[in-house]
Amino acid sequence: MGILFTRMLSSLFGNREARILVLGLDNAGKTTILYRLQMGEVVSTIPSFANCWTPCAVSDLFKRLDLTWRLCNTTISSCKSGIWEEELKGAVILVYANKQDLPGALDDATITEALELHKIKNRQWAIFKTSAIKGEGLFVGLDCTPKRRKSSAAMALASCLLLPLLLLATGASGIVSSLPSAAVQSLVRKRKSSSGQLPFAAHFFPQQIDHFNFRPDSSRVFYQKYLLNASFWDKGPSHSAPIFVYTGNEGNIEWFAENTGFMLDIAPRFNALLLFIEHRFYGDSMPFGKDSYKSAETLGYLTSTQALADYAVLIRSLKQNLSAEASPVVVYGGSYGGMLAAWFRLKYPHVAIGAVSSSAPILQFDDIVPWSSFYDGVSQDYKEQFTIMQVRLGMTPYWAMSSTDESANCFEVIKESWDQLMTTAAKKGGMLQLTKKFKACKTIQSVYSVRDWLWTAFTYTAMVDYPTPANFLMPLPAYPVKEMCSIIDGFPTGVDKLTKVFSAASLYYNYSGTHSCFDIENDSDPHGLNGWGWQACTEMVMPMTCSNESMFPPSSYSYEASEDQCKAKYGVLPRPHWITTEYGGNRIELVLKRFGSNIIFSNGMRDPWSRGGVLKNISSSIIALVAPLGAHHVDLRFARKDDPNWVKEQREAEIKIIQGWVDQYHRDLKEPSRQ
Known part of the structure; x- marks a missing residue:
């Protein structure tokens, strides 16, 4: 041409x-x-x-x-x-x-x-x-x-x-x-409608679709979205102010920018450039446009390794374009994004000097942790009430939790409600009865839709059991699990269990009070998470079961059944051991102690995903910060005046560690190379 x-x-x-x-x-x-x-x-x-x-x-x-x-x-x-x-x-x-x-x-x-x-x-x-x-x-x-x-x-x-x-x-x-x-103006309003004002400029980067092949079609490119904020960036004469990068996960990047205010809060301290990169196949970063989810032929390019390579290519191009080769990069991520941040540090240590990996269940694979650990964690949240107290170790205040079994009733009501749900559905006219009891906008066709509706509410509320009001998944009050249990425990004797669990779940779906009915069988995806089904059927194989001790119906896991489902849906077979082969995980403390460095693994013990996370220090530079009352990547959220002291202290600990990485990087730049 x-x-x-x-x-x-x-x-x-x-x-x-x-x-x-x-x-x-x-x-x-x-x-x-x-x-x-x-x-x-x-x-x-x-x-x-x-x-x-x-x-x-x-x-x-x-x-x-x-x-x-x-x-x-x-x-x-x-x-x-x-x-x-x-x-x-x-x-x-x-x-x-x-x-x-x-x-x-x-x-x-x-x-x-x-x-x-x-x-x-x-x-x-x-x-x-x-x-x-x-x-x-x-x-x-x-x-x-x-x-x-x-x-x-x-x-x-x-x-x-x-x-x-x-x-x-x-x-x-x-x-x-x-x-x-x-x-x-209408386009701008449409983009801003999700949260109001995002202090970022959106751009698109021509990204190669396949980083690991040299076939002719591997050089095909797609537009990858990223968000930039340079308002705090001061490279200085040495062009070495840091660049903070969020490794996007399974959703549109604006969603994560809205809920990762920690980076924006600390950027002025570091004069940092902020970069949020959208994960391929999510949000507006669709390699094949509307056909991106068409088949395994297109979805085959949706892998964590391709995503990490995307981030490396974009970061290096950005630094070169800005004459900022001397600027250190620190990557951040929460949940799957936190997994990517940790893996990025391990795979691309020449690109990022450190990683903040929040609520990252990197051990939730193979049989590293018990398969029932996640739902056992959810159940524990509903079983225990807690009080907050401050103790001292020497001169250092430490925030801890004192728990009791005061809410055993809440746990038992939820646990026993599943049988009552199935019994009601099996009766003549049972589905109409459930439609009325759960205030469904349309007649419910399947009892499993109601089950999933309740299951989702209890599970996600446990994940986002934040100490302050938040709207990450849904608008919710502070400590929403405690609020749900208060609703259940507040009913008088004789009220049936389905009425109680419906009222509790309504806190999740309708805390704002804007819904007069619920579209229970609506499976729409407000945050563009559709690609996760593919990832779970290929490499993100996290076996999960419900034990007899949990508040959910007991269940087992079968690799064969998972293979059948994935084969039927996508025409592919899962690779259940690929993640631990590619990134490690088994005996991680022995492996990373010798070759890894500069990673913060932060977890909140109220988050059920914490049971698949790193909860102990691995070395002097691979640090585990554990908050007994913390929920899903609460440390990455915007700071609030009503944040409890233990949240503030955890964030300050992270800032101190990050500052140490940056300072050490600058010292290394100034020192002559040692032979």
Whole structure:
């Protein structure tokens, strides 16, 4: 395609000198388009800040084309004013509306209005919808220009033709928000609607789909979303202020940015750049667009190893583009993201100097921990009431929990409700009775839908049993498990168990009081978690059972049954031992003690996932921080005035450790190498 581009320009300009002015918004795809035109391939690039870009490679590209040129990162107002420059009178204007493969692409009318193209008189202009990544629409615009050479406007160019290419990023993202136009306000509102104001700019990075093969289709790229906040970043003369990176997990990246305020809170202390990277196949980072979940042929690229490689490539490209090679990187993550953060530190120690791995059940594989541990943990939360007390070890205050069996009734009611649920469903008219009792919006068709509805409420509430009000999964009060048990325990004698558990579960689904009925059989996915089913059927095989001691019906686990289900759903067989083969896990304390370093494993013991986490220090630099009252990655949440002291102390401990990593890194930079 590069040869074709050169021939087109030659036929258009002959032997005359030609000058090209390339205007475009930051991250619009200018460089990607130029590489695509010249070489017929995509080269991964990354945008910079403050409309400052050093186009060395593109300069060389245009020298080979024997053209003089000027390339400008600019704002929409600069693009509009550039069209009216005296020097450009009579020039043909080609507007490349790039990134048409992204959701929310602007239409021709909106672009025309935003650039005020309708005001242009006696000049030729045209809008061409393009996708530089896919190579679509680029040559259509160039091919049409020679056909117009006989027009008076084109002939008036004489020996100097200026061909502005106004490259507009038209995806519904933070990139679009740089357009101060009413035409894009609805897109901005749509993006911000999830939480209000996220202090991040959204970008898309052309990421290679397969990092571990060299087949022709391995070089295919997709747009990977990431969020940036540079408001605290101060590289200084040594270009060495840190970069804090969140390794995205199973959902859209905005969701995790909204619930990982710890990074934003501490960034000013470190003058840190913040980067949140979206996991492939989640949110807007769909390698095959709407066909990404179509079959195993596409989903086969959804693996943790590919995701980690994505993060490494993007981080290194960002550092190179920002002349920040000396900036240390610390990765953060919670839950699956915490697993990825720990694994990233182990797999890419040359990229990240440390990892904060919060609520990461990296031991929940094979038979490292009992298969019943998770649901035993959920049950324990409902069985125990607790009081908070402060004790002292020497001069150091330590926050601890004193538990009793005061809420044994809560545990027993939930445990016995499952049989009553099945008994009611088996009666004549039982499903209608359940529909009424559970205030379902539609007639319930399956008792298992009700079971799953209750199961989800009790399980997720145990996970997010935060000490302050939160809305990570649902809006909930402080210590919601205690509130649920108070509801159950508050009923008078004689009230049936289903009424009690329904009322308790309603706290999870309707704490805000906005629902008059419940869509119990609605399996919609508000956070884009659909890909996890594939991951659980391939490499994320975490065997789980319910013991006789738990509050859930006893259950067993069978690899064979899991294989049958995954084969039927996706046409693949699970690899139950792959994670421990790839990353380790068995006897982790002996292994990491010798070759691992700089990892914080933080866990809250109220979180049932903690039973699959690292709960003891492995070495002087692989630290386990355990909060007896902590819930699922509570340490990563935004700081609040009403946070209990034990949360504040855990975060301060993490900050101190991270500061130590950064300080040691800077000392190592200054010291001469030791032979």
